[in-house]
Amino acid sequence: MDLQAVVGTASAAGDLPPHGLLLSRLAEAVLRGDEGDIAAVRSALRTALGDAGLVDALAVVAAFNAIDRVADATGIPLDKATHQATADMRASLGIDAFRANHADDSADPPAPEQG
Amino acid sequence: MTLQALAVRDDLLSAQQTAWDALGEPGTWWTGAERLALAAETRRAEVCPLCAERKQALSPQAVSGSHGATDLLPAAAVEAVHRIRTDPGRLSARWAQGLLADGPRGQALSDGAYVELISVVATVVLVDTFAQGLGQARRPLPRPRPGAPSRHRPAAARPDGAYVPMIPRGENSGPEADLYPAGFVPNVLRAMSLVPAAVRGFFALHGAHYVDVAGVTDPTIGGRAISRPQIELIAARVSALNACFY
Numbered sequence: 001m002d003l004q005a006v007v008g009t010a011s012a013a014g015d016l017p018p019h020g021l022l023l024s025r026l027a028e029a030v031l032r033g034d035e036g037d038i039a040a041v042r043s044a045l046r047t048a049l050g051d052a053g054l055v056d057a058l059a060v061v062a063a064f065n066a067i068d069r070v071a072d073a074t075g076i077p078l079d080k081a082t083h084q085a086t087a088d089m090r091a092s093l094g095i096d097a098f099r100a101n102h103a104d105d106s107a108d109p110p111a112p113e114q115g
Numbered sequence: 116m117t118l119q120a121l122a123v124r125d126d127l128l129s130a131q132q133t134a135w136d137a138l139g140e141p142g143t144w145w146t147g148a149e150r151l152a153l154a155a156e157t158r159r160a161e162v163c164p165l166c167a168e169r170k171q172a173l174s175p176q177a178v179s180g181s182h183g184a185t186d187l188l189p190a191a192a193v194e195a196v197h198r199i200r201t202d203p204g205r206l207s208a209r210w211a212q213g214l215l216a217d218g219p220r221g222q223a224l225s226d227g228a229y230v231e232l233i234s235v236v237a238t239v240v241l242v243d244t245f246a247q248g249l250g251q252a253r254r255p256l257p258r259p260r261p262g263a264p265s266r267h268r269p270a271a272a273r274p275d276g277a278y279v280p281m282i283p284r285g286e287n288s289g290p291e292a293d294l295y296p297a298g299f300v301p302n303v304l305r306a307m308s309l310v311p312a313a314v315r316g317f318f319a320l321h322g323a324h325y326v327d328v329a330g331v332t333d334p335t336i337g338g339r340a341i342s343r344p345q346i347e348l349i350a351a352r353v354s355a356l357n358a359c360f361y
Contacts, residue, residue, distance in 0.1 A: 017344040027352040030248045039250060051122050052340035058248035059127060060349040063324035066241035067303060068359035072203040073233045074306040075211060075278035078361055
């Protein structure tokens with residue numbers, strides 16, 4: 001899978017799961033709260049995936065819009081194995097910048113898990 | 116069950132109803148009425164002028180002001196709800212420590228109350244996001260149930276690298292024996308373990324929308340009408356949009 005799709009810079013659908021660009025647009029529209037865009041993408045996905053597929057896609061959007069807040073509000077460190085396995089990917093996609101967003105003027109960003 | 120001719124699977128609706136009803140029940144550190152006030156505040160945060168201004172600022176700390184008064188909740192709780200709802204990607208250790216040590220106007224939050232607050236906010240965000248995606252009206256909040264909070268604090272919880280104490284892997288015994296699955300336990304599952312009821316409640320809800328906790332680390336497990344790669348693409352895209360590092 002083209003991981004650039006995660007950060008919204010994928011240029012083509014070829015390396016994505018089926019309907020990947022539409023699924024990405026769904027996430028963007030719902031998080032932006034743009035009712036018109038949500039309705040348009042929802043209609044397209046309903047045609048592409050069927051009712052059950054659309055519902056499950058929306059369910060995942062909702063689930064991660066919530067659990068992201070659990071992670072950020074509790075300040076959990078990245079799991080050690082994940083931290084090691086994703087170093088190159090995070091660097092290439094610019095995801096490490098998200099960690100810096102948690103830094104205060106006088107505090108360091110959350111350190112990776114130790115041990 | 117059908118919502119406006121779009122069939123939503125029963126287990127998902129059931130999970131939402133269970134979680135929604137639980138908002139009005141006495142929790143571990145908050146009463147039912149207080150939990151509902153937290154839920155209402157989560158919705159109010161979406162239209163908070165202070166939050167909107169902070170969201171646009173280079174640093175949220177640079178913008179001072181008030182979110183507005185509420186009768187049931189201390190100012191620290193209101194601040195926490197609003198920031199978690201509107202700008203979670205820029206929450207910091209210093210901010211969390213400030214809430215837990217002093218709080219606005221000297222009204223600190225206990226770490227347990229803060230964790231339970233997070234679970235309430237997350238529950239409301241999940242259910243409301245789903246409704247918005249479907250183009251449905253939001254659920255009305257339930258009525259509060261009487262009763263006192265349990266005040267249960269797991270003996271095994273301790274500082275473990277997060278803003279709040281957590282139960283270490285392998286130490287979930289006794290009343291918490293059911294809290295973690297066998298095998299790898301990701302930190303996100305441990306995040307709210309200071310309030311075990313929050314873990315059980317939230318992940319029952321989350322599992323119905325994503326993949327069951329026990330199946331998260333197995334990429335062959337899906338069980339949905341979309342494939343696991345499609346699921347993970349959506350999950351990752353949402354998290355990137357929220358600037359969630361974890």
